[in-house]
Amino acid sequence: MKTAQSLMSMALAAAITAVAGAALADTPKRGGTANVVIQPEPPGLMLGLLQNGPTQMVAGNIYESLLKYDHDLEPMPSLATDWEISDDGTVYTFTLKEGVTWHDGEPFTADDVVFSVTEFLAETHPRLRVSLAHVDRVEALDDHTVRFTLKQPFGPFLGIFEVGSMPMIPKHIYEGTNFQDNPANNTPIGTGPFKFEEWDRGSYIHLVRNDDYHVEGQPYLDEIYWHVIPDAASRSVAYENGDVDILPGGSVENFDVPRIAALPNTCITGAGWEFFSPLAWMWLNNREGPLADKRVRQAVLHSIDREFAKDVIWNGLGNVPTGPVSSAVRFYDDDVPRYDYDTERARALLEEAGYDGEEIRLLPLPYGETWQRWAEAVRQNMQEAGFNVTLQSTDVAGWNQRLNE
DSSP states (O other): OOOEEEEEEESSOOSOEEEESSOOOSSOOSOOEEEEEOSSOOSOOOTTTOOSHHHHHHHTTTOOOSEEEOTTOOEEESSEEEEEEOTTSOEEEEEEOTTOBOTTSOBOOHHHHHHIIIIIHHHHOHHHHHHHTTEEEEEEEETTEEEEEESSOOGGGGGSOSTTTSOOOOHHHHTTSOGGGOGGGGSOOOSSSEEEEEEETTTEEEEEEOTTOSSTTOOOOSEEEEEOOOOHHHHHHHHHTTSOSEEOTTSSOGGGHHHHHTSTTEEEEOTTOTTTOOOEEEEEOOSSSGGGSHHHHHHHHHHOOHHHIIIIISTTOSOOOSSSSOTTSTTOOOOSOOOOOOHHHHHHHHHHHTOOOOEEEEEOOSSOHHHHHHHHHHHHHHHHHTOEEEEOOOOHHHHHHHHHO
């Protein structure tokens, strides 16, 4: 009999950012280099094929979508300058910005939008496919006008045009090719403010200023180096020594954030994560094995001390979720069934389900010590409730493969 497997995963890491250097000027100035930590090293930068956090963090500077969003998640122009919605809420017509070019100099047009959505991303992007199920057709009315016609009104539709959810892909490079094996995946070409320059695997990713960027005067920086530093303690030291300027959320362990935040010329922010409002969750294999029984899954929920995880493992950085929708988004409703920490209730459910001690394999997200500590705490919680749990370790590429399989 196959053993059941559980995955601990998360869209993005904890929402803390630290920045070193002199006080920020009121008006940004042109020039300079940003040295940023990227943790872990992305498996690739082709944003249409990979949607994990590290890929989105780097490649989000290379690619763009039709819209971007403010801190209140209201849509703002990006590759589209404006849009109209029909009275019945089923037709969305976007006007594209003129004069936009791909990093290789080719013009960006409505044909790229149609190709990106209906051919490339429809095949490669599982998150977007769920939203595209509401779309009847996508049409290029002219070079700078695109019309989306929905099968029925879909309220969240204007929220799917974020770059990680709907990156624009160059048709002239990918049409008629095997998307997964296209050599251009190694040298990504977008319309964004920065261009791919070099990737020294295991060391750094180098992006340079797009001098032909369609927003006048931007970007301000000349270049960005994304540094790969595998050890969390070494990342902290690199920041303290001035070797790196920016520590994105998750690049140092949670317990180290207060110490780093107290360093001179350092500021921190939790802003910038509003769109994803990330949740940390356990993904259970409910197709076979013990976890196919709903009572066993309920026992898992009752066995885990999530308040302990929040206060101790995550150092109070976050809230305990009540379901799959983050409390930070407008669709949240707390009127849902609760599964409070209750070891005895978990034991009773396992006995009722006839759980016989079959092995449960727990695969932590390989993003640092915090995740490993959390996996160990979860294993202890579940063992106290009567589960037979073993931890399995892997690197990022192995984790992605295990998840896909």
